[in-house]
Amino acid sequence: MKDFIEFCINALKKGGWAPIIVFAIHAVLSRGFSAYAHFPLLDIPMHFIGGIVICYFFWAASKTPNSEIYLGQHTHFSLFVMLMALTAFATIMWEFAEWTRDALTGKTDAMAQVSISDTMADMLLGLVGGAVIALRAAIKHN
Amino acid sequence: MKEFFEFCMYPIKKALWAPAAVFIFYVSVIHLGLSDVVPEWWDIPVHFLGGVTICYLFWTASKAPHAVKFLGQHTRFSLFVLLVALTALAAVLWEIAEWVDDALSNREAQVTVADTICDMFMGLVGGAVVALRAAIKHT
16 A cells, blocks of 8 residues: 555656646636637637647556556557546546536536537547657657 | 457457447437436546446456466466556546547547546446455455
């Protein structure tokens, strides 16, 4: 358990800054400026960047001590597969969170998930962002 | 390339029957007009079974020749993480495929956002059940 907590802390120190910054920007844009209501297309780059930073976080986690216990030992190919899969998992969790938030707040005029197409495009963009970093990680892996 | 082919053929031979059976049932209900016969909530257990069977396929793949090269070397914990994450990837790709199919064929497999989220959730739960079993049985 101590090893796992250490692994999580090291992963957060090494790669946590990226998704935290993007989440903070998202929160400020959303809550502070209602930016997504004024510029709905802003959603597109934000989900792409979201995919990039969450995949970067998992990549950083895969390079921390004891990562082989919690994420396995990888070749170039398997690292790419693992990072893509973890990005997909994070993407689903994000959409769950948005759906839950929409359901709990009940604000029909300020919903995060406006339609199925929007939700699907969000997930696809997240995956594409993740693929960029997963490819880079696989190439740089030794 | 030969190694990759051998790696792919192993789960196809040993475990593809499971997700294929669920897929055939799903497609039959939609395309043969059986949706009037089955209860309204029919897709909930189907998505759960979809998660179970696709995760079973990945678990089998993790035992294939050259699996270390293509899926990595795993402990119990990391195998659980990998299998749940791969199930998530399959769930996302499935929903995107349904979305494209709906757009192309003017059908409505994805009724609402809530339905789609529920589908993915059920798939993940199904995957987690098999991933847990895989992790326990992992040596």
